[in-house]
Amino acid sequence: MKIIKLAWSYLRIGIANELQYRVNFFIQLLQSFIALGTGLIGLWLVFTQTTQLGGWSQPELLAVMGIYMVMGGVIQSAIQPNMQRLMDEIQDGSLDFALTKPVDGQILVSIREFRFWQLTDVVVGLVVLVIAVVQLQEKIGVWQALAFMVALLLGGIMIYSFWLMLTTTAFWLIRIWELVNLFQGLYAAGRWPVTIYPQWLRLGLTFIVPVAFAVTVPAEALTNRLTPLTLLGAFGLAILLMLLARFVWRLGVRSYSGASA
Amino acid sequence: MKRYIDFYLTSMKIAILEQIQYRAQNYFYLVGVVVEPTIYLVVWSTIANQQGGSVGGYTAGGLAAYYIVWTLVRQMNVVFTPYGWENRIQHGRLSMELMRPMHPIHTDVSYFAGWKMVMIVFWFPLAAILTLIFKPTLNPTWLQIIVFFIAIWGAYLVRTMIFAVLGLITLWTTRVSAIFELSFALEMVLSGRFVPMTLMPAWVQHIAYYLPFQWTFYFPINALVGQPTPNQLFTGLGMQLFWILIGLGLVNLIWHFGIRRFSSVGN
Numbered sequence: 001m002k003i004i005k006l007a008w009s010y011l012r013i014g015i016a017n018e019l020q021y022r023v024n025f026f027i028q029l030l031q032s033f034i035a036l037g038t039g040l041i042g043l044w045l046v047f048t049q050t051t052q053l054g055g056w057s058q059p060e061l062l063a064v065m066g067i068y069m070v071m072g073g074v075i076q077s078a079i080q081p082n083m084q085r086l087m088d089e090i091q092d093g094s095l096d097f098a099l100t101k102p103v104d105g106q107i108l109v110s111i112r113e114f115r116f117w118q119l120t121d122v123v124v125g126l127v128v129l130v131i132a133v134v135q136l137q138e139k140i141g142v143w144q145a146l147a148f149m150v151a152l153l154l155g156g157i158m159i160y161s162f163w164l165m166l167t168t169t170a171f172w173l174i175r176i177w178e179l180v181n182l183f184q185g186l187y188a189a190g191r192w193p194v195t196i197y198p199q200w201l202r203l204g205l206t207f208i209v210p211v212a213f214a215v216t217v218p219a220e221a222l223t224n225r226l227t228p229l230t231l232l233g234a235f236g237l238a239i240l241l242m243l244l245a246r247f248v249w250r251l252g253v254r255s256y257s258g259a260s261a
Numbered sequence: 262m263k264r265y266i267d268f269y270l271t272s273m274k275i276a277i278l279e280q281i282q283y284r285a286q287n288y289f290y291l292v293g294v295v296v297e298p299t300i301y302l303v304v305w306s307t308i309a310n311q312q313g314g315s316v317g318g319y320t321a322g323g324l325a326a327y328y329i330v331w332t333l334v335r336q337m338n339v340v341f342t343p344y345g346w347e348n349r350i351q352h353g354r355l356s357m358e359l360m361r362p363m364h365p366i367h368t369d370v371s372y373f374a375g376w377k378m379v380m381i382v383f384w385f386p387l388a389a390i391l392t393l394i395f396k397p398t399l400n401p402t403w404l405q406i407i408v409f410f411i412a413i414w415g416a417y418l419v420r421t422m423i424f425a426v427l428g429l430i431t432l433w434t435t436r437v438s439a440i441f442e443l444s445f446a447l448e449m450v451l452s453g454r455f456v457p458m459t460l461m462p463a464w465v466q467h468i469a470y471y472l473p474f475q476w477t478f479y480f481p482i483n484a485l486v487g488q489p490t491p492n493q494l495f496t497g498l499g500m501q502l503f504w505i506l507i508g509l510g511l512v513n514l515i516w517h518f519g520i521r522r523f524s525s526v527g528n
Contacts, residue, residue, distance in 0.1 A: 182289050185297055188300060
């Protein structure tokens with residue numbers, strides 16, 4: 001309960017902070033549209049040459065792109081800013097302030113930042129997703145919708161756990177600025193369904209960097225491709241990654257030497 | 262002339278020594294760079310295979326060659342970003358550059374030339390891995406190889422000029438990220454970074470021909486992996502020279518009028 005109240009306060013502070021800079025909203029919106037534009041051009045180029053890509057039709061790939069944008073927006077607004085702050089604080093030792101607070105350290109470092117304007121990506125992505133679903137002309141049942149939501153949530157949890165583990169390496173490696181670029185590069189692979197990649201890459205994108213579960217699996221839920229087994233697997237992996245992230249975090253904090261040490 | 266050569270050599274040496282220090286960091290960066298073309302490569306070779314072997318004149322092996330050479334040309338294309346110019350101008354760091362008895366653009370060109378030396382060395386193992394995985398087909402003539410080596414440096418200069426011109430806009434207005442992002446997106450599509458230009462519709466290719474972007478990306482790559490005629494190769498080099506000169510003219514013009522507006526912060 002205390003934690004929810006705390007998260008809510010940080011969220012409010014984050015939003016209030018961003019509302020000061022209203023022009024940024026338009027700049028963010030423009031950037032969302034640019035990202036959408038380049039994505040659509042990519043899709044359009046593919047479909048000037050062919051009618052399907054690895055068994056996925058045009059509206060289906062549009063749905064994948066919508067989910068990719070929604071998830072990307074969530075990452076950029078809620079996950080990545082926290083991780084970047086954590087990275088900086090480990091480097092200069094100011095993480096002391098977070099660790100000495102009377103709340104669980106991992107939870108605290110995960111809720112402190114929120115970039116409100118980045119949610120434009122989520123909104124634009126949702127619009128794309130709705131258009132794609134309408135084009136699909138398939139009835140989406142309650143179960144499918146539910147499976148989609150669950151898959152999306154599990155994917156989010158996996159991405160968060162993965163990002164936290166990456167960031168935790170800063171306890172040992174200290175300087176890891178390039179990780180942000182590396183993560184974004186890898187996440188960009190989610191723009192397409194992972195089933196089109198060669199096997200080694202598909203395995204990597206499923207189990208090492210959970211892009212497959214974050215984008216492709218929810219898309220499979222919407223396009224009648226999802227088997228209960230995959231969803232169960234996603235559930236298992238999400239829990240596993242969460243525990244693993246917790247373990248790595250604890251290990252990392254133990255080797256943290258602080259600012260004054 | 263001699264002082265310029267001295268300056269360039271020293272500045273390159275500093276960049277090389279600096280970058281060699283951060284090996285892990287640079288490898289993270291390079292792996293990030295390699296992921297992007299790998300995605301394009303997979304998508305387009307899937308299509309090529311679906312269509313019985315080739316798309317837009319490229320076989321799967323040809324596409325592999327295109328995107329592997331892409332990773333090298335991408336390193337050559339790294340220049341001082343417009344965001345760097347923005348930072349320099351807004352935070353007043355430009356004052357330091359102005360103290361030097363030469364144009365600040367020399368600092369950037371020489372530093373990033375040195376940076377590239379290190380990146381090319383680090384790039385070789387990654388290129389070897391990509392070659393083993395994707396089996397590119399590459400059999401250039403000697404002329405193609407020579408033109409390629411000139412063209413990657415030409416591309417570097419063309420792109421330096423484009424982004425210096427964009428960055429110098431910061432002398433007039435402070436809200437520039439929208440302009441930068443828009444031009445990055447334009448470049449993405451019209452340079453051949455996304456796909457080889459021959460996969461684009463004819464009208465897009467036509468527009469791209471008269472813009473600087475494709476001469477920094479598609480032209481050098483195609484010079485090595487495609488089957489350009491000698492005539493096309495020399496036209497390409499000519500186009501690069503043309504854009505370098507235009508860019509130089511613009512940078513000097515903007516500099517001439519803009520620098521009066523620069524008011525340093527702090528010291």
